[in-house]
Amino acid sequence: MTPFSYARASSAQEAGSLSVRDGHRLLGGGTNLVDLMRKGIEHPTTLVDVTGLSSEIRETERGGLLIGAAARNAAVAAHPLVRSRFPMLSRSILAGASAQIRNMATVAGNVMQRTRCVYFNDPAGARCNKRAPGIGCDAAEGFNRYHAILGASPACSATNPSDMCVALAALDAEVHLAGVGGARIVPLVDFHRLPGERPDLETVLNAGEVITAIEIPPSPAAVRSTYRKVRDRASYAFALVSVAAGVAMRDGMIEDIRLAFGGVAPKPWRASAAERVLRGGPSTPKAFAAAMEIELADASPLAGNAFKVELLKRTASAVLAELTGETR
Ligand SMILES: Cc1cc2nc3c(=O)[nH]c(=O)nc-3n(C[C@H](O)[C@H](O)[C@H](O)COP(=O)(O)OP(=O)(O)OC[C@H]3O[C@@H](n4cnc5c(N)ncnc54)[C@H](O)[C@@H]3O)c2cc1C
Ligand code: SF4
Numbered sequence: 001m002t003p004f005s006y007a008r009a010s011s012a013q014e015a016g017s018l019s020v021r022d023g024h025r026l027l028g029g030g031t032n033l034v035d036l037m038r039k040g041i042e043h044p045t046t047l048v049d050v051t052g053l054s055s056e057i058r059e060t061e062r063g064g065l066l067i068g069a070a071a072r073n074a075a076v077a078a079h080p081l082v083r084s085r086f087p088m089l090s091r092s093i094l095a096g097a098s099a100q101i102r103n104m105a106t107v108a109g110n111v112m113q114r115t116r117c118v119y120f121n122d123p124a125g126a127r128c129n130k131r132a133p134g135i136g137c138d139a140a141e142g143f144n145r146y147h148a149i150l151g152a153s154p155a156c157s158a159t160n161p162s163d164m165c166v167a168l169a170a171l172d173a174e175v176h177l178a179g180v181g182g183a184r185i186v187p188l189v190d191f192h193r194l195p196g197e198r199p200d201l202e203t204v205l206n207a208g209e210v211i212t213a214i215e216i217p218p219s220p221a222a223v224r225s226t227y228r229k230v231r232d233r234a235s236y237a238f239a240l241v242s243v244a245a246g247v248a249m250r251d252g253m254i255e256d257i258r259l260a261f262g263g264v265a266p267k268p269w270r271a272s273a274a275e276r277v278l279r280g281g282p283s284t285p286k287a288f289a290a291a292m293e294i295e296l297a298d299a300s301p302l303a304g305n306a307f308k309v310e311l312l313k314r315t316a317s318a319v320l321a322e323l324t325g326e327t328r
Pocket of ligand 1: 025026027028029030031032033034035050053069073095096097098101104105106107108109110111112113161162163164209210211212236237238239
């Protein structure tokens with residue numbers, strides 16, 4: 001590992017202005033960044049510790065939730081407000097990593113974590129357009145069992161690995177940013193980019209900006225919600241497919257619904273087409289199956305991951321049946 005120095009930022013402004021200096025990288029819990037440094041993918045000269053930013057988790061005036069960027073994943077998952085009003089968020093965090101890693105990992109670091117594509121993580125032996133734009137992508141003809149079936153491009157089909165972000169996408173979360181150019185708020189679903197020709201550009205974060213908080217609006221569909229992750233091992237593994245879902249029911253009909261998928265796209269995938277079909281309709285297996293057909297009409301699997309299409313359809317339908325209590 002290349003030698004580096006350490007600095008501590010006491011405000012978003014300071015973190016933003018330090019982050020634009022050559023070789024400077026923001027440091028949350030370090031559970032992803034330090035791994036990437038060990039593998040020779042990141043070579044910072046200075047780590048700017050941002051764990052001094054707010055870690056507060058509190059209710060907003062409109063009954064939603066505000067989570068400071070430096071809040072630890074474990075603290076968010078265990079918070080009574082999260083567990084009672086946004087259970088899918090708590091469950092999504094607990095479905096990821098290990099207790100020790102969740103104790104260290106910050107919310108901002110989780111949102112910014114890099115892909116687990118094996119070729120991205122092998123700088124010595126593999127070609128990867130995300131690490132070196134234009135060099136090629138070894139996953140295209142290689143091991144692509146974990147890769148995307150939605151939203152990918154010929155340049156890159158890596159998936160976003162975050163479980164938490166799938167719940168945040170379903171919950172209409174917003175990312176609060178601040179830094180040298182002022183403050184702004186971006187919907188979580190617009191924060192991560194699709195790869196297109198530039199898979200190295202992963203988010204809309206500008207130079208000199210840092211994440212300061214995540215805000216989640218109140219929603220009746222968030223209360224009756226859950227997260228299910230299907231993976232190769234029962235723990236300590238990334239999703240093959242995952243589903244974050246919430247419903248509000250009235251007179252046996254779906255009054256409102258929130259649905260997002262993980263493990264299947266380069267960004268947390270909000271299933272807006274399926275939501276439109278299901279909102280206001282009956283909660284039957286037939287309706288769930290029809291909605292999934294529409295959502296996955298443009299799915300484009302690779303040689304090693306065609307199974308994800310059917311797996312995702314079945315997982316989402318099973319989750320919705322469980323949540324609505326309807327299996328007719
Ligand atoms: C063995 C292992 C298993 C894992 N399994 C899972 C899993 O199953 N599911 C899952 O979702 N995750 C999993 N993870 C990933 C884990 O969730 C992330 O490593 C963690 O969330 C990153 O948070 P951090 O605070 O440690 O980030 P860091 O490693 O400190 O930083 C990550 C990135 O975020 C940037 N950053 C940090 N703070 C800010 C900020 N305020 N503003 C802007 N950028 C910032 C850093 O510059 C860096 O680029 C696993 C990790 C490991 C090591
Ligand atoms: S899928 Fe993306 S991250 Fe993986 S090797 Fe190809 S370009 Fe790199």
